[in-house]
Amino acid sequence: MRTYLGIDLGTANTLVYSKGKGIIINEPSVIAIERDKGEALSVGIEAKKMIGKTPSNIIAIRPLKDGVIADYDIALAMLKYFIKNAVGGFSILKPLVVVGIPTEATEVERQALREAALDGGAGKVYLIEEAMATAIGAGLNVEEPSGNMIVDIGGGTTEIAVISLGSIVLSKSIRVAGDELDEHIVEYIKNEHNILVGERTAEQIKMEVGNTFECDEYDNLSIEVIGLDILSGLPKRVNITGKEIRTAIKNPVSKIVENIKNAVESTPPELLSDIVNKGIFLAGGGAMIKGIKELIEKETLIRVVIADEPLTCVARGAGMALDNIKILENISKTRR
Structure with missing residues (x-):
């Protein structure tokens, strides 16, 4: 009934791991926006193709910089797209999501990512340091x-x-x-x-x-x-x-x-x-x-x-951490 997702919301690429399925999304962290209306035209692979090639009324943006959210509204639109695609169809329960974040991200940056994931459709959000997620994903x-x-x-x-x-x-x-x-x-x-x-x-x-x-x-x-x-x-x-x-x-x-x-x-x-x-x-x-x-x-x-598979370690590790809530709770306690 509930989907469990591990997300590597990277500066260059976003990867989503679904428990029981593995990596289900691996696309560039890029979104193309219609400048006047502010509407998202495309996300991921198609949006990246537009970088440097768009007409004046369309902009292709990477909403993350240095691993954290630089443009909240655009990052939210992108995150909504990826979570919706990962869950697929109608779900009674909102997904439980674990998102990787840089170790030295500020509390403001952490809160922005947490809120973006919740606004994007997550039911509950855990943040996990990317280094810890990488270690788990590396086995x-x-x-x-x-x-x-x-x-x-x-x-x-x-x-x-x-x-x-x-x-x-x-x-x-x-x-x-x-x-x-x-x-x-x-x-x-x-x-x-x-x-x-x-x-x-x-x-x-x-x-x-x-x-x-x-x-x-x-x-x-x-x-x-x-x-x-x-x-x-x-x-x-x-x-x-x-x-x-x-x-x-x-x-x-x-x-x-x-x-x-x-x-x-x-x-x-x-x-x-x-x-x-x-x-x-x-x-x-x-x-x-x-x-x-x-x-x-x-x-x-x-x-x-x-x-093994160095590009997917953070997403896999974030998803695999759901099998050990103790690690996630331990991380949460150390951040209080």
Whole structure:
């Protein structure tokens, strides 16, 4: 009678896990709005196709920034769409929903997300730190008296946490992640090649030739890019190499790695011993960037394990947490 949902309301993508069904929605966190009427025209995949290509009366918006709600009304419209699609048809009882949120989100940001989920059609809402959800979704036993270290590189934030006995021992949420890598790629191509490219092109470049570890294999990657020549105002084609993109994203990647190293240094010795034996678990879209595993291993001297299905860990973990209400209640108590 009641639907149980785990939601990863990400800056880049929204994923919904339904208990008993698995991941049922995986779409971009984008909504297209008719400017004058304020009506939603499309959400998700179709809306993302419109970014940078809409007429003046339509705007394609990403209502989340750095993992939290930046535009409440538009985020609410998007959340309503996803919850309605997840529940499907008529339901007597409103769904019980668990939503992932950045560890260092403010109480105002938490309340905005909680209210948006309730207004969007949820009957009851739990919030769960994305790092905890990632650990559960990665299949780790978070309740055992043993240290687990999670690094989740998403679209808006990178979540770093050490978990033991069902609680977060230490955590760090930095607003440096996939989106910032895209921004640095756009800026690099503008400065080095005098052409303008959009965020969708930058994301494609990152996925195809983006890398973080120096080696011939990655240096020799290349992709042809079409952009607007700043000098002539005409279209221009250039070949961008993997070596160039590694240079373009070096600064934000260095910030992520430095924060991981700081977390390792701050971990209590007994838990650190567990982490060295198990490895650091890496998830999120950033886990799929070429060479990131090798770079973190080189800098921390700890083995890195990329989680199975790293893109879906938060949504799966949020949904799976419904099987252990004790963890959710424990999280709620620590936030009071």
